[in-house]
Amino acid sequence: MEEKVAIRTVGLRKSYGPVQALRGVDLAVGRGEIFGFLGPNGAGKTTTIRCLLDLIRPDAGTIRVLGIDPQVDPVTVRRRTGYLPGELSLEQNLTAATLLRYLVELQGDEVEWSFVQRLAERLELNLERPIKNLSKGNKQKVGVIQALMARPTLLLLDEPTAGLDPLMQQEVYRLLREAREAGATVFFSSHIIGEVEALADRVAILREGVVVEEATPKQLTQLTMRRVHVHFCRPVDVQGLERLPGVSVAGHNGEQATLQVEGKMDGLVKALAAYPISDLSTESVSLEQIFLTYYGAGKPAQEVD
């Protein structure tokens, strides 16, 4: 029976000299998921993806990609994986078609050229133009095509829409959703919150080489963090509320207070029962606000799983 998990990493660590890029990354990406890997530059997203493909080797930890250890059988992993590097470099003197034909040959001729042409049409890319004459966005399209052309079981995409205009970004999202519908797992990194929110079934937030949160975008935005606006009947002191675990006061003006709540609401609701309240409303914060909170000054890194 085929494993239900497409990617599993346990305690993944990688250092570059004194710099600890990964400090124990634990991930589990289910088959058929679109999984967003969110983090700012230098968080360790690219390092994690390159470990999955055995381009670099972790110092510690275990990796399974499609049930295979990439250090033991990297060729099988790569045969079933499409990859788009974050820093895409292509041979400048070739045309896009020549480069893609070479990559098709490396893939082992399992690719239908007509599919490559269809992808190029959808992304409005002229394959006959030399790579060196292509704009950054068009080079990115070449990268997207080569990642998708073998209809891989797993797509590892490092910032897939970098350099693309909004229309093409939407087309890439459609292509990725279609790939998922065809059974593929999509694992992509991004620092664009809107992209992750629009595309991902689940999200992991990476901070300083550690996964600090892993959930669906909805869970993150609706359950993990809320803003609570409270109108009191008279001016009150809300210092007592700040002492509640996961509660912080975002704003207080006599009879009004805005509270930010991480985790369950139970404690706050019970505490508010002691106050004279005239109105109360809650608001889910955007993923962007959560992201900023995780990367805000003084926020300690913590492992969720």
Next chain:
Amino acid sequence: MFAEFKHMLLRLRGQIFGWSLGLGLFSLFMALFWDTALQMEGLQEMIANYPPEMAAFFGGMNAITSPAGYMNTYYFSMMPVIAGVFAVIAGAGLLTADEEKGILDLVLTYPISRTRLFWARLLALSLGLAIVMVAGWLGWYLPSLGTSMDLSPVAFLLPFLTLFAVLLLFAALALLLSMVLPATRLAATLAGVLLVGNYLLIGMANLNEGLQTVAQATPLHYYQGGFAVAGIEWSWLAGLLAAAFLLAGAGWLLFLRRDIRVGGERSWGLRLPFAGVHTG
């Protein structure tokens, strides 16, 4: 593997064509000059009057009245250094040039093992060197049909075999150095310095017998050059090729162990073989 071999050969085609043309034309010119050189009494006299040290340095200039001596003096004695430029630059850049550009990052995510990639590229470079040698050989052989240089095609080929072995050895050395040193350019420079240093050492050893022992431990001591037309030392040729294979093998082992770099990911310091082996 064939896809990578073919692709690498195509990428080298400009260099192969340029070096083939250069060596072919140089060979052609020297072959056509043979009869004239024999008849130029002034030239013979001038060479006879060269200081013996100079003649010794270039390995027997006074023998230019024989085809072997002529070919060696005017062509093969300097060819390891001249054609070595191609071998060393191409060898050093065979993998790490692409790595520095970030191209290798993409290629190695396709289902080709590191072993196949390494040997396919080295095989392509070897064939490229062989094509250059064939161009040089044709440059000697074809005009010889109209000159008094009465040698068989095989005899013309033999010195090119020894040259090929030497070039392959220094290409493999440059490739090995590129696996250890932080930059392709540095690897090419060091390999080039070692090649020129070896060339000078051989010349000096002809003048100073005390250096012979050291010279015997270097590759160019076993390079026969033009004198191979009179009979090739097959054991020397095999030794050079074996050394090239060993150097390439060491480079291959290091390639299996290394992290493929992308710019800005980490420092490009000296890399030593302490990591685990990539089986891919």
